[in-house]
């Protein structure tokens with residue numbers, strides 16, 4: 001239905017153009033209006049939470065106006081759009097980000113102050129939007145910021161989970177999970193009750209033949225669930241461009257409960273269908289780097305993918321172009337294999353609903369999709385039982401079988417003498433039960449496949465996807481090293497540092513072109529600059545120390561060396577090695593004379609991160625960290641020399657406080673296991689140094705900042721296979737220092753030894769898969785180097801400044817430009833202001 005206003009009436013509209021506030025007075029006006037009308041409160045009833053709501057609504061109004069203009073511009077320009085499909089968007093807080101990106105934080109600060117509030121307190125009121133697990137979800141959020149800031153016509157598509165990642169509480173040293181119900185009042189979303197899609201599940205497939213002998217498949221029966229769109233405006237930095245993140249929420253298709261049942265007295269079952277439908281978007285699966293193959297997860301995937309594709313296709317159809325032009329208008333990026341069904345769904349739409357030939361449709365599909373792989377860990381590679389797929393999505397399974405058939409025929413023609421390759425690359429794994437290999441489907445259905453750091457992209461080509469490189473040639477496989485947005489991870493998280501850098505580089509332009517940071521290297525001998533640099537780090541540490549005191553009760557000395565490891569708890573990330581190292585340090589200190597002890601460098605070891613609720617070993621690691629803290633922090637022999645802190649409920653907003661306060665951070669995964677890591681980039685950008693393995697993006701960080709500015713240790717990825725083989729078949733004994741650590745644990749120094757038996761036996765008796773013992777000596781030695789280096793504060797500050805100056809490469813802007821050019825083939829759409837000059841370029 002045509003909904004646009006006829007020409008003669010448009011003057012009336014233009015006359016009443018809404019513009020949003022531009023100055024302090026208008027901001028205050030909006031604040032008061034929202035408090036008194038939208039929130040139905042008054043100046044006698046306005047706490048910080050209400051002030052937060054009103055300020056957010058004022059900013060949201062502005063964003064949605066810019067959003068509208070951006071969308072109109074994009075529709076008018078009729079240029080290609082990119083769609084980023086991700087099951088996770090770890091956005092964190094929105095208000096501070098909106099204030100800074102729009103450039104009105106000072107206005108808001110002054111306005112709030114007039115009305116009786118401090119902007120910092122108001123920002124703190126916001127609940128994190130935590131629709132993700134870790135690096136993969138936060139990367140998607142950084143990408144949205146860059147896409148908008150660079151004026152790319154782009155949409156994100158995801159799920160509107162009612163419960164994001166659980167809140168972590170630590171009770172008696174154990175992780176306890178508490179649900180994260182975050183939608184009570186969320187001013188940042190914009191419900192679009194008129195934008196809905198009916199999504200089908202189950203049912204069966206009927207084939208029909210027309211007069212020309214052409215068969216068509218009809219997917220019939222089953223059940224329907226309704227997808228409702230919620231839009232979240234994404235402001236670009238210093239540009240009017242405001243992109244859209246569309247999150248789908250599930251509802252019963254009828255929108256109502258069963259009245260017949262209700263009237264006949266079956267009250268409970270009358271709402272059952274409704275509740276079952278709403279379950280689909282109810283909760284985020286809390287696993288990182290692990291797939292568990294649950295039916296509800298597959299339902300989530302199809303629900304989200306089908307709604308998004310319907311939306312994308314609808315938008316394309318409005319252009320009245322021929323299907324051949326679809327890939328010139330649409331690029332779809334698959335964030336990991338979670339949205340791989342989109343490939344099948346588009347093929348279904350084109351063949352079954354639009355009547356295209358298989359080959360023509362398949363060409364369009366392949367040109368449209370790109371697939372990003374984020375891990376080589378076998379337990380994270382998605383596979384779905386054929387039986388489950390058949391039951392839930394019968395037509396899709398048929399299409400998958402056809403895709404596989406044509407693909408294998410092609411492989412057979414190319415490799416006529418290699419029978420085994422067909423078994424190896426088949427999209428269907430001939431196991432018991434048979435499984436659909438989603439990564440293989442994603443590769444076959446995409447024109448580009450990328451890894452997320454150089455080493456990782458090399459590894460996928462030589463290991464998990466080796467055969468596919470043979471089949472498709474090496475050009476299909478490429479690397480796009482991850483990046484982070486400097487707006488959030490420097491300007492917002494560390495305003496004083498951002499300010500200092502701008503004073504030396506002459507402007508805040510480095511926030512748009514991070515390579516400009518290199519200018520600060522010229523100030524390396526500027527005494528006042530160095531002093532201010534050190535003071536900022538110290539102030540950030542003081543703030544974290546206060547937070548530690550208030551949340552854990554432990555007093556830490558901000559002059560100590562702050563050693564931080566914050567990330568999901570996982571054996572491959574090796575928090576266990578870190579805590580074993582801390583125990584080693586403790587035992588060493590205890591063995592020293594009081595006089596010798598005084599010469600040691602005081603340390604605070606800070607940990608944070610969630611364990612997947614079903615990950616027993618990860619939970620054991622958290623427990624050990626807390627128990628070690630309880631002993632060490634109360635040992636009078638030790639005092640300030642060593643403190644061990646576990647910070648509860650690590651999330652994006654806590655990261656913004658913790659990262660700027662780090663002196664050294666730990667990125668110590670077993671070589672070859674961490675695809676990229678992105679917090680490594682955040683720590684260095686904030687003037688912290690790194691201790692790390694030659695893994696993921698650590699390698700490229702080293703290349704950029706120089707090896708004198710990073711503490712690398714441990715075995716290399718190329719040696720891992722042989723070492724593991726040796727553990728199993730050769731003679732293997734535990735490192736002698738590590739053996740002493742185990743002895744102390746087993747003596748009960750840190751509580752009931754039985755609680756940690758699994759952690760020890762994984763290393764000692766079960767092959768030490770993550771090479772903790774192999775790397776332990778080198779890890780301890782390298783920490784000694786860190787201590788020595790930190791003693792020389794002058795040298796340390798030089799390393800810190802030099803590193804930051806050389807971090808330009810790791811902006812997500814660089815990364816997004818690489819995707820745009822190498823994979824999506826899209827151009828920015830700069831905003832023409834009224835005088836004809838392009839803004840936001």
Ligand code: GL4
Nearest residue numbers: 135136289374452674675676677
């Ligand atoms: C991850 C990787 O583990 C991590 O190294 C990478 O930085 C991130 C973004 O590319 O993706 N893969 C999965 S799964 N979770 C991640 O965080």
